[in-house]
Amino acid sequence: MNYEEVMKLALERGFYFPSCEVYSDASAGFWEYGPSGVGLKNKFLELWRRELIRRDGMMEIDGSQIMSKSVFEASGHLGNFADPIIKCTKCNSTFRADRTIAEITNIEIPENADLIEFDNAIKENKIQCPKCKGNFSSTKKFNMMFKVGIGPQEEEAYLRPETCQSIFVDFPRLFKTMRGKLPLGIAQVGKSFRNEIAPRQSLLRLREFYQAEIEVFCNPGRLNDVEKFTEVENTVIRVQTDAEPISMTCKEALESGIVPNKFVAYYLGILTEFYEKTGIDISKSRFRKLGDKEKAFYAEVAFDFEVETTIGWLELVACNYRADYDLSSHAKMSKEKFEVMDNDEKVLPHVFEISMGIDRSLYTILEHSLKKDEEHERMVLSLKPYLSPIHVGILSLVKKDGLKEKTDEIFLNIKRKFDAFLDHSGAIGRRYRRLDEIGAPFAITVDHQTLEDNTVTIRKRDSMEQSRVNITEIDSILSGSVAFP
RNA sequence: GCGGAAUUAGUUUAGUCUGGUAUGACGUCAGCUUCCCAAGUUGAAGGUCACGGGUUCAAAUCCCGUAUUCCGCACCA
Structure with missing residues (x-):
């Protein structure tokens, strides 16, 4: 589906909408997530944690959004941004x-x-x-940074234009207190702020936006000393150096020299595996290797992970090899020591960054998942079950004869464990359609037979097929079906 | 930021040229009906027509300004 269809769904079904819209002086570039959007976002982040943070044994922190002037003097943002x-x-x-x-x-x-x-x-x-x-x-x-004044003296500070600076300035403490060992990934999810000249297209270009950033600290002398690379060596990634993206395994990308080392290749691999599980069509993705002119001022090697949508290629993730740019700048500015021991060697770690735009990713998931089912005259949001804001609708076929009460009872039993939605009113077909539009993978319906033999029907969103199961089985069926992979 | 177009209920839309407080559809809510895919039926709620100002007896409608959205340019770590 195209941008307009996604926008319509977002407005009608509570995914996202303009900020402060009741006031006419609301500024451009600010949008809010409604209940469905938050549900999707939370689950997307849970998947991110599973597939990247926990998989690789990273740490996650949550830093301040307002940071002092020195941070951005050191980072180069005051000069270069x-x-x-x-x-x-x-x-x-x-x-x-x-x-x-x-x-x-x-x-x-x-x-x-x-x-x-x-x-x-x-x-x-x-x-x-x-x-x-x-x-x-x-x-x-x-x-492009928003300046803020702290306290009555209006001390100069800034809203962070990227989340990662807290990771860099926190690195010495984290490494010491959390028993750090290279390579070490430190991650953070949070908001960043950029005073864009022309924000546009809702979630795609915001002034206040979510990032999920990972900074992997490594010993620059051991970039090919990556045992876990074997986990992804056969994972297919799509890489573009000039005209067209080409599919190749991580191993091939490494051997051809397109990707400089095992370390970078490994992270491009697990990133692709993560995005595959979001339901984004990976055949429409590419890692685009950036030329010198396009790269950020701190990057030595940079790949943008981009996905094709109806409004063109969207950059979802920036993968930058930042070398020791950040740690050495902060070391110099703060006069703190940022070197650490790696086995017997004292090193100033290098950094590989995986900087993900969450809002753009969510938009892309919605666009790639929203489908028109002409045959049944419906819109279906075919989200992966584990990403769906609602796991299951609990419906009574009709309200009378005790069906409502039975339905309420089932809902009560599962609502703490699953994202369930109870609905008694209106025609059954309409209730199914509504659930289809917010991506609920299952609907459980209580009918007269339920009262006789304690079974309900369970309907699948994509196929519309129904099967009959015992009420006692609901929990285990749902647990299995909406579990993260 | 520049140029163009637009802004009317949750969504979509008529009405704007030719001034007299607004139309339809879908959706929502309540009831009836209905044992399975947007059905039928009865009723209801929901709009100071983006915001501010001006012209006028009277402004959704004409004029000015602002904001937002979309398209192009420019920008995009």
Whole structure:
């Protein structure tokens, strides 16, 4: 299904909707999750924990969203996260100074150069607005971080533009107190904030968004010393270096040199295995190897995990080999020691990052799972059972003759263990359709036969098939069917 | 941020040119009916027509501003 269909479902069924929508001064780029969206998000994260955090023996932390100025001085965000911007005084259009100058004059000025350099280049080459030939204002820095003032002195601090900085600054303590051993993965789920110039397309470009980030700390001398690589060596990943993505096993990707070492190959492998279990169509995915110009300022090697949707390829995860960029910067700035012992060797660990955009992932899951069943005139959200906001609908075929009471009793017995939804009202077909739209994989219906022999029917969402089971079996059937893989 | 289009109930939509407080569908709720796939039937709730200002006896409708959404450009760690 396309963006519009997903949007309609999201609004009608409580997946997500605009923030503060009752006020007309609500800002762009802020959206909230409704009950169905939260259900899906929580289960997605539980899957993430199982497939990445627990599988690899990582630690998870939960850091502050507001962090001090020093953190971002060290991280480079205060310098590099800002673009040099010029504005046309006539038509008010905004341009990147470095790119506009390069386009018109072929003079390359690094984006973190002194602002006066841009101004001089504009003056000397008489650069005018490409749109209206107007004159440019002097160059300014536009920083995408939200600045906040702490306490009555309004001490300068920032909302984090990525969650991972807490992982870096917490690393020395975590390594010491949690008996760390390289390689060590530290993960965090939380919100990040970026003052996007043009937020758009609901969950795809937000100013306040969820990330699930993993930073794996490693000994740079032992990047091919990865025993667990055998677990994924035959896992097929799709990699794109130039024109088209190609399917290959992790082993082939490693041997061909496209992926630099076993360490990176292993994580690309388990990441693919995770996404496969979300129900996203992996045949529409690719790890796109980024060229020097596209990479973030801290990355040595970078792969974007992207998935094709009806609105194009979406970047869901950024995989960056950040080397010792972060730890050495924080060590220098804070004067703390970030080296650790790896066996008998003292090393400043390198970092491989798996930075996942949760909101975009959820959108993609919805788009890939939402299907139109023409034959039965219905929309079906074919979520994996373990990701569905509702596991099971508990329905009475009719309300009378004690069926309602029996249905209530069944609901009461399972509601703490499963996400169950009780529904008595309206035609049975409509109730099934409603459950189909929020992705509930099962519906249990109480009918007259239930009162005679204690059995109910259980309906499967995708096939619409029904079978009859004893009430005492419900728990074990559901437990097996909605369990994480 | 620039240019264009749009904004009417939970969703979708008529009405806007030609000013007189709004139409239909689906959905929701309650009842009747119905032992299995959006059925039938009776009834109900839900809109200060995005927000602010102006013109007018009167504004969803005309004018101005703002916000948001979508499309293109630009941006995107």
